[in-house]
Amino acid sequence: xxxxxxxxxxxxxxxxxxxxxxxxxxxxxxxxxxxxxxxxxxxxxxxxxxxxxxxxxxxxxxxxxxxxxxxxxxxxxxxxxxxxxxxxxxxxxxxxxxxxxxxxxxxxxxxxxxxxxxxxxxxxxxxxxxxxxxxxxxxxxxxxxxxxxxxxxxxxxxxxxxxxxxxxxxxxxxxxxxxxxxxxxxxxxxxxxxxxxxxxxxxxxxxxxxxxxxxxxxxxxxxxxxxxxxxxxxxxxxxxxxxxxxxxxxxxxxxxxxxxxxxxxxxxxxxxxxxxxxxxxxxxxxxxxxxxxxxxxxxxxxxxxxxxxxxxxxxxxxxxxxxxxxxxx
Numbered sequence: 001x002x003x004x005x006x007x008x009x010x011x012x013x014x015x016x017x018x019x020x021x022x023x024x025x026x027x028x029x030x031x032x033x034x035x036x037x038x039x040x041x042x043x044x045x046x047x048x049x050x051x052x053x054x055x056x057x058x059x060x061x062x063x064x065x066x067x068x069x070x071x072x073x074x075x076x077x078x079x080x081x082x083x084x085x086x087x088x089x090x091x092x093x094x095x096x097x098x099x100x101x102x103x104x105x106x107x108x109x110x111x112x113x114x115x116x117x118x119x120x121x122x123x124x125x126x127x128x129x130x131x132x133x134x135x136x137x138x139x140x141x142x143x144x145x146x147x148x149x150x151x152x153x154x155x156x157x158x159x160x161x162x163x164x165x166x167x168x169x170x171x172x173x174x175x176x177x178x179x180x181x182x183x184x185x186x187x188x189x190x191x192x193x194x195x196x197x198x199x200x201x202x203x204x205x206x207x208x209x210x211x212x213x214x215x216x217x218x219x220x221x222x223x224x225x226x227x228x229x230x231x232x233x234x235x236x237x238x239x240x241x242x243x244x245x246x247x248x249x250x251x252x253x254x255x256x257x258x259x260x261x262x263x264x265x266x267x268x269x270x271x272x273x274x275x276x277x278x279x280x281x282x283x284x285x286x287x288x289x290x291x292x293x294x295x296x297x298x299x300x301x302x303x304x305x306x307x308x309x310x311x312x313x314x315x316x317x318x319x320x321x322x323x324x325x326x327x328x329x
Contacts, residue, residue, distance in 0.1 A: 002307075003295060003298035003299055003300070003301055003307050004298070004299040004300070005295045005296055005297055005298045005299070006296045006297040007025065007026060007027060007046065007294075007295075007296040007297075008025065008026050008293075008294065008295050008296065009023075009024065009025040009026075009046055009047060009177060009292075009293065009294045010022065010023070010024045010025075010291070010292075010293055010311075010315070011023050011047055011177055011178065011181050011291070011292045011293075012289055012290070012291050012315070012319070013181050013182075013185060013196060013289070013290050013292075014288065014289060014290075015184075015185035015188040015189045015194075015281055015287045015289070015290040016185075016188075016189045016194075016214075016287065016288075017194065017214040018182070018185070018194035018195055018196045018197055018214055018215065019196075019197060019198075019200070019212070019214075020143070020178075020196055020197065020198045021289065023045075023047055023198070025045070025046050025047065027042060028042065029042045029043070045145065046177065046294075047176060047177045047178045048141075048143060048145050048147075048148040048149070048176055048178050049147060049148065049149055049176070050149075050176065051149065051151055051152055051174035051175055051176055052174055052175070052176075052177065052260070052275055052277075052294070052296075053170060053171050053172065053173065053174050053260045053261075053262070053263065053275065054170045054174075054175060054177075054180055054258055054260060054275070054277050054294075055169070055170040055171065055258030055259055055260025055261075055275060055277055055304075056111045056116075056169055056170055056256065056257065056258035056259065056260070056277075057170065057180070057184070057256050057257070057258035057277045057278070057279050057292075058116075058167075058168070058169060058170030058173075058180075058258070059107065059108060059111065059116050059168075059169055059170065059256065059258075060108065060184065060187055060229055060233060060256055061131070061132070061135055061137075061183055061184070061187065062116050062119050062120055062128070062168045062169070063104060063107065063108060063116075063119060063229055063232070064131075064187050064221055064225055064226070064229045065119075065123055065127070065128060065131035065132075066104075066119035066120075066122055066123050067104070067225050067228055067229065068131070068191075068220075068221045068222055068225040069123055069127055069131070071119070071122040071123045071124075071127070072104055072119055072122050073104070074103070074104050074105065074228060074232075075103065075104075076103065076104055076122075077101050077102060077103050078101070078102060078114075078115065078118045079100065079101055079102075080093070080098050080099045080100060080101075080102045080106075080112055080114050080115065081098040081114070082096055082097045082098030082099070082114070083096065083098070083114065084113075084114045084117055084118075084165075086117065086161050086162050086165040087160065087161050087162050088162075089162045089165075091113055091114065091117060091162075091165055091166070092113065092114075093110075093111075093112055093113050093114055094111060094113065094259065094303075099112070102115060104119070104232070105232050105235060105236075107119065108232050108233060108236055108256065109232075109235070109236045109239065109240055110240075111256075111257070113169045116168040116169040117165045117168050117169070119168065120164055120165065120167075120168035121165075125156075125161075125164045128156070128164060128167075128168070129153075129156040129157070129164075131220070132153055132156060132167070132173070133153070133156075134193070134218065134220045135183035135186060135193065135220055136179055136182060136183055136193055136217070137151045137153050137173065137175045137179060137180070137183060138150060138151050138152070138153040138156075139151070139179070140179070141176075141178055141179050141182050141195060141196050142195045142196075142217075143178060143195070143196045143197060143198060144197050144198055144199050144212075145198060148176070148178075149176065150176075150179075151173070151174060151175035151176055151179050152173065152174045152175075153167070153173045153174075153175070155167060155172050155173055156173065159172070170258060170260055171260060171261065171270075177292055177294060178196060180279075180292065181196075181279070181290060181292040182194065182195075182196050183220075184279055184281075184290060184292070185281075185290055186220045186221060186226075187221065187226055187229050187230070188226070188230065188254070188281040188284075188287045188290055189226065189287065190221075190223045190226045190227075191219055191220055191221030191222055191223055191225060191226045192216050192217075192218070192219050192220070193216070193217045193218050193219075193220050194214055194215060194216055194217065195215040195217055197212045197213075197215070198212075199212045200212050227285065229254075230252075230254050230281075230284045230285055231284070231285075233254035233255060233256055233280075233284070234252040234253060234254045234284040236254075236255065236256065237253045237254065237255050237280070241255060241257070241305065241309070242257075242305045242306075242309035245309055245310070245313060246280070246309050246312060246313050246316075248282075248313070248316065248317065248320070250327030250328075250329055251282050251283055251284075251320065251327055251328060251329065252282065252283050252284035252285060252328055252329055253280055253281075253282040253283075253284060253316065254280060254281050254282070254284040254287075255278065255279065255280030255281075255312065256278075256279060256280070257276075257277070257278050257303070257304040257305045257308065257309070258275075258276070258277035258278070258279075258304055259274050259275075259276055259277075259302065259303050259304045260274060260275045260277065261273075261274060262274060262275055262296075262297065273297045274297070274298065274302070275294060275295070275296055275297075276293075276294065276295040276296075276298055276303070276304035276307050276308055277292070277293065277294045277295075277304055277308070278291075278292070278293045278294075278304050278305075278308035278309065278311075278312050279291065279292045279293070280312055280316065282316055282320070282325075283325065283327075283328035284328070285328065286328065288319075288323060288325050289316075289319050289323075291312060291315055291316065291319075293308045293311060293312060295307050295308060
């Protein structure tokens with residue numbers, strides 16, 4: 001309501017088990033009068049049946065891949081001129097500004113598109129594609145919900161240098177929010193990709209006839225990589241994200257925002273409308289919840305840090321109190 005957005009969504013998942021704790025999206029419909037719905041799109045679950053170009057919340061996956069493959073280290077530096085030439089396309093930072101010599105933490109802290117491209121180039125196209133596939137971005141997650149669709153990372157199969165560069169910061173590849181939350185859970189939980197599930201148990205009378213359980217699909221990252229990226233993302237929250245308003249005394253919170261341009265429906269480049277995304281998890285080194293928020297086409301505001309930082313903070317605070325999660329610092 002505040003930002004007059006076309007749609008919005010909240011997903012909360014337990015990153016160490018894959019259990020979906022909450023899933024809500026607007027606009028919705030009343031199942032009691034579903035025949036009154038005129039826009040059939042409302043019947044789709046945007047978390048499993050729609051794909052989005054998710055923007056900069058992909059950058060932690062790019063960074064994790066680079067660190068995991070030893071293509072870069074925390075101490076690696078690169079020169080940020082504010083733009084980088086890839087084939088015949090100039091790729092710029094969100095503000096077009098150059099910041100000189102930067103390290104890997106700076107790429108996440110300042111959300112540098114040039115830095116994400118640098119990490120991808122150090123990895124090489126084949127290895128970058130392999131990691132994105134290992135993270136499950138091109139597949140359905142296997143969640144126990146109907147008619148889940150797979151993400152579209154076709155550009156990493158058939159595209160050129162520009163496609164790989166834009167994919168490194170979350171443009172040109174489209175994924176379901178649930179698939180991305182599952183991939184980011186692997187960054188949070190020590191490196192394992194889990195199958196998300198929504199049914200805790202099925203009862204017949206007092207008998208449990210089905211019990212939902214964690215299911216590890218594969219290991220994607222080394223535990224050390226997970227810890228490094230978690231430390232980097234929690235520093236982002238402590239130092240700069242939304243002017244420090246996301247930080248919470250006593251807790252390491254890892255988080256990242258994303259502001260992605262929305263493609264024109266006719267395929268002719270990008271519009272002036274944006275998808276805002278925000279993800280975070282806490283406590284950062286033993287996460288009990290991971291939140292992913294999205295806001296489609298908000299009006300009158302540019303960046304996700306302006307629209308989604310406060311909801312993320314409020315929800316995190318509520319969950320920490322509700323589950324009585326002890327402080328970790």
